[in-house]
Amino acid sequence: MRYKNPYYRRVRGSSTLLICCGYCKTDIALYQKLGKGTLLRMYVDRIIRSSVDLAGNPGALFCPNCQKQLATRVTLKKKNKEAYVMTRGVFNARQVRRI
Numbered sequence: 001m002r003y004k005n006p007y008y009r010r011v012r013g014s015s016t017l018l019i020c021c022g023y024c025k026t027d028i029a030l031y032q033k034l035g036k037g038t039l040l041r042m043y044v045d046r047i048i049r050s051s052v053d054l055a056g057n058p059g060a061l062f063c064p065n066c067q068k069q070l071a072t073r074v075t076l077k078k079k080n081k082e083a084y085v086m087t088r089g090v091f092n093a094r095q096v097r098r099i
């Protein structure tokens with residue numbers, strides 16, 4: 001993963017997930033997840049690193065290898081947060097050790 005996320009903020013008590021493209025298995029992002037359950041969206045400030053440059057605030061996440069769309073960016077007004085809503089069934093997430 002080439003890019004450090006400029007908006008990254010460390011979250012205490014989170015687990016680290018490695019998100020991969022479900023089509024070609026390319027690594028997409030390292031993400032700090034809070035709580036259990038399925039990953040539905042990634043808050044931008046919880047992404048540690050990614051293979052997509054987040055500095056330009058892309059409106060969607062595409063796999064840099066196979067170009068499939070994996071997520072769409074939204075603004076959550078209640079929380080005043082930016083997030084990527086993951087498209088169901090097109091990515092894999094597994095827990096990894098914090099690095």
Ligand SMILES: [Zn+2]
Nearest residue numbers: 021024063066
């Ligand atoms: Zn891919």
